Amino acid sequence: MTARTDAQEDLLSMRHKPLHLLKYLDENSGLPGPRANLTLVDAFADVAPEEIVWQLTGSPDEFRRLCAAAALGRLYVERPDDPAVLARLTELASDDNWRVREGAAMALQRIGDASPELLRDLVDGFLAGHPRVVRAAVAGICEPRLLRTPEMADAALDACLRATDRLQAVPFDERRHEDVRTLRQALGYCWSVAIAAAPERGLAEWRELETRAASDVDLVWIVAENRRKARLQRLLAR
Numbered sequence: 001m002t003a004r005t006d007a008q009e010d011l012l013s014m015r016h017k018p019l020h021l022l023k024y025l026d027e028n029s030g031l032p033g034p035r036a037n038l039t040l041v042d043a044f045a046d047v048a049p050e051e052i053v054w055q056l057t058g059s060p061d062e063f064r065r066l067c068a069a070a071a072l073g074r075l076y077v078e079r080p081d082d083p084a085v086l087a088r089l090t091e092l093a094s095d096d097n098w099r100v101r102e103g104a105a106m107a108l109q110r111i112g113d114a115s116p117e118l119l120r121d122l123v124d125g126f127l128a129g130h131p132r133v134v135r136a137a138v139a140g141i142c143e144p145r146l147l148r149t150p151e152m153a154d155a156a157l158d159a160c161l162r163a164t165d166r167l168q169a170v171p172f173d174e175r176r177h178e179d180v181r182t183l184r185q186a187l188g189y190c191w192s193v194a195i196a197a198a199p200e201r202g203l204a205e206w207r208e209l210e211t212r213a214a215s216d217v218d219l220v221w222i223v224a225e226n227r228r229k230a231r232l233q234r235l236l237a238r
Contacts, residue, residue, distance in 0.1 A: 007043035015049050022064070029063035036063055036099055038106075045070040045110060057088050062097045069095070069103030073110030080118055090129065093136035094179075101132060101182075108140025116146065120155045127162045131170075131179040135186045138163045142190035147197035156194035157205055163187060164209065168216060175218060184218055188225030192232040199235050206232075 004012070007028075014021040025044070030037035044067040053075065056068035069092040075085045093104035108126075112119035119141060126137035138159045147153045164187060170180050191209070195202030213219035226232050 004047075005039070005043055007040050008047050011043055011047050015047075018049075018052055018055075021048075021052065025064060025067060026061070031063050036066060041067050041070050041103065041106065045074055045106070050075065054088075057092065062099050065092070065095070065097065065100045066103040068092075069100050070106040070110065072104075073107030076107065076111055076122070077114040077118065086122075090126070090133055093126070094130045094132040098182075101136060102139075104136045105139040108136060109143050109146060112141065112143070112146040112152075116149070116152050119146070120152070123155065123159055127159060127166070131166065131183045134163050134166050135183045138183075138190045139186045142193040144193060144197065147194070150198070153194065153198035154201070156190075157198055157202055160187065160191050160194050161205065163190075164212075164219070164222070167218060168212070184222065187222045189229060191222065192226040192229035195226075195235065196231040203235060 010024060011021060014024060025040070028037055028040050030040075048067070048071050053068050053071040056064040057072070059065050059068070069089070072085060072089045072092065075082070076089060079085055089104060089107055092100055092107075095101050095104070108119060108122065111122060123137045123141050126133050126140075129137075138156075141147075141152070141156050141159050147156050163183065167175075167180065167183055167187065174180065175184075191206070195206055209219065210223055213223045227236070
């Protein structure tokens with residue numbers, strides 16, 4: 001069994017003292033500031049009581065909501081057929097706050113750590129959703145530690161392809177919307193992660209993407225951003 005972290009131990013000691021637990025989150029959030037305390041987010045996602053997770057999914061405080069979003073990954077693994085968990089995770093994946101949306105992507109990665117098959121199925125559904133939900137799908141699955149099998153690497157490439165199709169289907173005069181730009185930003189790095197995990201197929205898909213980019217300014221941006229990533233530069237240099 002993996003030893004518990006200090007943050008996990010602290011949170012467990014407050015399981016029956018919700019006001020103390022909330023104060024602990026607030027005092028150790030790292031906010032306001034450039035970076036939230038993601039170590040604490042992970043610890044909360046691991047051990048927080050379910051009733052507190054549900055309570056915080058509707059909190060007006062961004063760090064509390066971020067913690068709850070990440071913790072929904074654990075609840076989804078425990079109850080993948082619970083529509084309430086899926087509905088709330090989907091809702092937070094399209095939250096107006098970018099940190100909370102990142103928490104939803106962390107939830108997907110937590111699901112992938114526990115069950116790659118569950119993650120693949122969830123991503124498949126998310127890719128048909130709102131642009132912010134599509135963004136959560138690609139950001140969730142395009143995590144290097146999750147792409148160590150051919151099945152997961154292929155799933156990441158498929159997710160990038162489908163998300164790019166979704167982006168390209170949006171009329172040009174609607175692509176300045178923040179929702180669409182958020183998806184474009186994710187594709188600006190996710191492609192390189194997926195290609196690095198499956199170079200043979202990935203580079204073939206990359207050449208197709210470059211061809212498509214000739215007539216689409218947003219795809220030009222996605223190609224340029226991925227070319228900046230060292231993982232892709234190394235492959236292209238071979």
